[in-house]
Amino acid sequence: MKIAVDAMGSDHYPRPDVEGAVAAAGMYGVEVILVGDEARIHTVLEPLKATGRSIRVVHAPEMLTMDDKGLALALKAKRKEPRTSMAVGIDLVKHGEAQAFVTAGNTGAAVATAYFRIGTMAGVERPALAPVFPTRTGTCVVLDIGANPDCKPENLVQFAVMGAVYAERVRGVKHPRVALLSNGEEAGKGNTLVRETHKQLLTSGLNYLGNVEPKELMAGRADVVLTDGFTGNILLKASEAVASLIFETVRDKIQSASALAKLGGLLVRPTLRSVAQLLNPSEEGAAPLLGIDGLVFIGHGRSDALAIQNAVRVAKLAVEADVLNSIRAEIGHRLPSRA
């Protein structure tokens, strides 16, 4: 199995990207193709003495950054000859030379490059970014969290089918419980998008529970939660921001507290760390961009080597589970008029 990894993706590229990819190659028995500036990749790669047959480097002379957006980004993404590390890596997937592509780069740039170079699969109009959220009892796949700020009910129904397949095949959840993120649990709650989508989901044949609020999501009441990319992004970022606010405030308060409280802080530090760890995106590594006719995983810009390594692990699981063909089949089966 071959997994292409964007060496120029993370905020501190290429070190975390290359180190994580090398660790994954050693640990998960996959061949990793590092894509990016060859010279810079080798600077990190050589001291690791990892240039065996499981690591290859494919040169890409350019890279996309946080500054790439709008029309200029679309033009770069569409350019026939691939020059950016994302375009080169995604073309490897398109041409069957890699089974998946992993990047920790600009999410919008990765979505645009995947959308324009590979496109969506039959029956899927828009792709959805589908990360895993921690819950009280396990995890939950939430989609879309940022690929499409404006969605129609049809998009959310397609997300539902894709998310359910992903939860079942990759996360190992039998008959995944699908729910719609809303501002109230009762049917009839929600904005226009949620109310319309609710009606369509009732007849989708999925294991559809109805609406959930964030509280139920985090209590583990559903395995797949649907939302438009704008609300999903606010949900994700609010969750991260509140967690940071709490951990930073606790740390500050303990530091300025009595000697006894400081001692207490030292004693509970491993416990607090383990809770922070639960909410750490490094554990999952990256989220799949479902609906693209090829496997693309997008990680956080803050990804460290462990996050990249985990992203390759999750990509490998998705390849092994044949998730693309399963989604194609389910879309054809559940939404035949569209496929």
Next chain:
Amino acid sequence: MKIAVDAMGSDHYPRPDVEGAVAAAGMYGVEVILVGDEARIHTVLEPLKATGRSIRVVHAPEMLTMDDKGLALALKAKRKEPRTSMAVGIDLVKHGEAQAFVTAGNTGAAVATAYFRIGTMAGVERPALAPVFPTRTGTCVVLDIGANPDCKPENLVQFAVMGAVYAERVRGVKHPRVALLSNGEEAGKGNTLVRETHKQLLTSGLNYLGNVEPKELMAGRADVVLTDGFTGNILLKASEAVASLIFETVRDKIQSASALAKLGGLLVRPTLRSVAQLLNPSEEGAAPLLGIDGLVFIGHGRSDALAIQNAVRVAKLAVEADVLNSIRAEIGHRLPSRA
């Protein structure tokens, strides 16, 4: 000054509602009018021995509950003769017999009752529920967090003017910094609603900063943050849910940890409690429903007596600040074509 309080509002009505109102009357020198089932109110009131001139009871034979919604709710809210505690209390404001109404009841029921019985002020199409969020550096007014799941750009511009007046007059913030909640800070980020609203806010004359993500909101970068009622509700509930998830997980982990970590947990408990307290809605008590042509405050169903007491305190501040006339004047000044 007279403040009407819904005695039938909170989940555990009428005890927290009556006890909180009585405490507020004693502490803030206002006359409190308790509205609801007279017999039930007196059961709580009599042991408190508080029936002086600062507490009055106005009977309402019915109440609205979480089951009241949709068309049936609208019909009850519109009914000419006021029978529910919300309708009786809101009519006291409408007829000038109270300067504000406070309820911890069903938010949708309170919004509908206020909207149909008093209506919005000139130039304001939809009201907005505007609670205060804790931030690293203080607080931030966020609106709308639930009155209108679907908003137009014009609604958000009206919310901006109202939120800025409220922050300045009631929260004491000079030249409040106004921002738009979005999935990215750069102009051009956001869904269609955010992008259109951004254009209108640029020419509003307000101290408008542009977009903020939840991280910047919680870092204290803005004093007023605008969002539609659906996204705002998800933001609020996700924040509450993540905070609960963290505190419960920390508690569970400490309980099942080593004896030393348990000792540490005891020593840091006051610190953890003080952080949880920062995120506790009881501190603010209730959020104003801005845009209604009268002062209405809506608190959490879980409100305890302290929350009700604080809600009366905040309502008193709003009356003293003459916030209604200030909003009327600002709407007329900033959005003259609408007023």
